[in-house]
Amino acid sequence: xxxxxxxxxxxxxxxxxxxxxxxxxxxxxxxxxxxxxxxxxxxxxxxxxxxxxxxxxxxxxxxxxxxxxxxxxxxxxxxxxxxxxxxxxxxxxxxxxxxxxxxxxxxxxxxxxxxxxxxxxxxxxxxxxxxxxxxxxxxxxxxxxxxxxxxxxxxxxxxxxxxxxxxxxxxxxxxxxxxxxxx
Numbered sequence: 001x002x003x004x005x006x007x008x009x010x011x012x013x014x015x016x017x018x019x020x021x022x023x024x025x026x027x028x029x030x031x032x033x034x035x036x037x038x039x040x041x042x043x044x045x046x047x048x049x050x051x052x053x054x055x056x057x058x059x060x061x062x063x064x065x066x067x068x069x070x071x072x073x074x075x076x077x078x079x080x081x082x083x084x085x086x087x088x089x090x091x092x093x094x095x096x097x098x099x100x101x102x103x104x105x106x107x108x109x110x111x112x113x114x115x116x117x118x119x120x121x122x123x124x125x126x127x128x129x130x131x132x133x134x135x136x137x138x139x140x141x142x143x144x145x146x147x148x149x150x151x152x153x154x155x156x157x158x159x160x161x162x163x164x165x166x167x168x169x170x171x172x173x174x175x176x177x178x179x180x181x182x183x
Contacts, residue, residue, distance in 0.1 A: 010053040017067055021045035024071050033151075036082045041075055048074030080154050127177045135170035138163055 025041055032038050048070035055070075056063050128136050134156075141147040141155070149167070153160040 013053045013063055014049055020067055021071055033082045044074045044078035045071045080157055127174055131170050135166055138166045139170050
């Protein structure tokens, strides 16, 4: 009899809080990464809601607070899993160099400075070889791959502030290296 009551309570908690999943996804501004859908994000959120219902203890706080944390955790882990498989994450420095060469080859500057742009691009990529791997990855993803800092944080499984510090440290090193080349 007691198990049925517990299961009924869990089911009721989930049913009453189903709208919490899309609300949290929307409120946080999360969008499905390439290769996944909004429905998959919802599914991950509902898994978090189910986990919250299984683990809920009324003495530890309100259900909606615990459920919100579990939902965010499950959705963000699903996003991280998907982002790990994106091409931008797996490209090596040589792949990026080749991509840049192709971009500069097809670049048509009306002023005729495409050769100068190509030299600058190759020079920057050479300077990037002196960066730490994490610094190089952040610079490549953010500036060359046009991946947002928030998304890079999700890829790497850390906070956005860590990515900002890594980016800033890398930019300082690149600036110092460029100034040293000019002398």
